[in-house]
Amino acid sequence: xxxxxxxxxxxxxxxxxxxxxxxxxxxxxxxxxxxxxxxxxxxxxxxxxxxxxxxxxxxxxxxxxxxxxxxxxxxxxxxxxxxxxxxxxxxxxxxxxxxxxxxxxxxxxxxxxxxxxxxxxxxxxxxxxxxxxxxxxxxxxxxxxxxxxxxxxxxxxxxxxxxxxxxxxxxxxxxxxxxxxxxxxxxxxxxxxxxxxxxxxxxxxxxxxxxxxxxxxxxxxxxxxxxxxxxxxxxxxxxxxxxxxxxxxxxxxxxxxxxxxxxxxxxxxxxxxxxxxx
Amino acid sequence: xxxxxxxxxxxxxxxxxxxxxxxxxxxxxxxxxxxxxxxxxxxxxxxxxxxxxxxxxxxxxxxxxxxxxxxxxxxxxxxxxxxxxxxxxxxxxx
Numbered sequence: 001x002x003x004x005x006x007x008x009x010x011x012x013x014x015x016x017x018x019x020x021x022x023x024x025x026x027x028x029x030x031x032x033x034x035x036x037x038x039x040x041x042x043x044x045x046x047x048x049x050x051x052x053x054x055x056x057x058x059x060x061x062x063x064x065x066x067x068x069x070x071x072x073x074x075x076x077x078x079x080x081x082x083x084x085x086x087x088x089x090x091x092x093x094x095x096x097x098x099x100x101x102x103x104x105x106x107x108x109x110x111x112x113x114x115x116x117x118x119x120x121x122x123x124x125x126x127x128x129x130x131x132x133x134x135x136x137x138x139x140x141x142x143x144x145x146x147x148x149x150x151x152x153x154x155x156x157x158x159x160x161x162x163x164x165x166x167x168x169x170x171x172x173x174x175x176x177x178x179x180x181x182x183x184x185x186x187x188x189x190x191x192x193x194x195x196x197x198x199x200x201x202x203x204x205x206x207x208x209x210x211x212x213x214x215x216x217x218x219x220x221x222x223x224x225x226x227x228x229x230x231x232x233x234x235x236x237x238x239x240x241x242x243x244x245x246x247x248x249x250x251x252x253x254x255x256x257x258x259x260x261x262x263x264x265x266x267x268x269x270x271x272x273x274x275x276x277x278x
Numbered sequence: 279x280x281x282x283x284x285x286x287x288x289x290x291x292x293x294x295x296x297x298x299x300x301x302x303x304x305x306x307x308x309x310x311x312x313x314x315x316x317x318x319x320x321x322x323x324x325x326x327x328x329x330x331x332x333x334x335x336x337x338x339x340x341x342x343x344x345x346x347x348x349x350x351x352x353x354x355x356x357x358x359x360x361x362x363x364x365x366x367x368x369x370x371x372x
Binding site for chain 2 (some may be wrong): 008080083084086087088089093150162167168169172173176177206209212215216217218220221
């Protein structure tokens with residue numbers, strides 16, 4: 001299957017043609033049919049099919065939080081932005097969420113400012129609106145000025161990115177929160193490589209926790225300790241967790257509640273993505 | 279472990295937690311003054327990594343053990359909420 005929504009959309013149009021047209025002359029598609037075709041072409045154009053994961057990467061510090069980006073956000077997002085204590089965090093939030101809306105607009109055919117963002121029980125962002133839109137599942141993460149957005153079809157997804165920065169107390173955290181195999185994996189390295197190993201374990205756990213959407217209380221879930229970090233790919237129940245080939249100085253991972261057939265990196269350049277939707 | 283009773287102890291717990299967050303978590307990323315009701319999660323001063331780091335500090339500083347089910351926004355949204363949570367855990371501890 002490449003896309004259930006796409007094949008259904010095509011079927012609806014063909015059936016409609018037969019029922020309403022009675023074989024006499026061309027028929028104009030209805031608005032809903034045109035919208036369904038737009039979504040189909042959006043997915044197809046971006047090459048997203050079942051089992052695919054798209055990873056969009058965006059620098060957050062190279063773009064200013066312009067009025068244009070600000071106006072892309074919902075009232076709720078603007079209120080949240082105004083609650084940030086540091087200007088740098090506010091700017092990163094505005095730019096990151098404008099990018100998120102721009103990306104989701106690419107998949108749904110909906111204008112970025114009209115993207116119907118919703119929240120699951122523990123606050124995990126999701127898409128509201130039509131059932132076709134809800135098929136697009138996504139998750140976002142950011143760290144030290146870089147953001148990742150993971151997009152897939154139909155299955156819950158989580159992504160995490162961490163800058164491998166000098167963070168005091170990592171060994172103490174590993175001792176308190178990580179399992180014996182996880183600690184053994186980290187302790188096999190020395191110096192900077194050990195720090196990277198910590199964040200490799202952390203991002204896999206965090207991607208899975210975010211995918212599961214259990215909120216803060218899910219951070220210490222025993223399932224998280226079952227990732228095998230010595231492998232790039234690992235399965236825990238229905239979840240597949242993949243380490244991402246990331247930028248120097250970062251560790252990242254993605255978890256999908258189903259098999260991952262292919263991971264495709266997508267690059268955002270400047271704000272062309274947003275401008276394109278205008 | 280600190281002895282906690284009365285307004286001064288409440289204040290010292292607030293100050294100790296605020297100082298830890300500013301020194302160890304915000305760590306020079308910007309000028310910041312934390313009040314008892316300053317949102318920590320919504321403003322992303324605390325993310326999941328720094329939250330677990332803070333939990334370690336609280337466990338060590340106040341001699342309590344914090345479980346996964348206690349990691350809910352109501353307990354960590356503000357310094358005031360954290361103090362209330364820690365005090366309740368100290369009472370349970372007896």
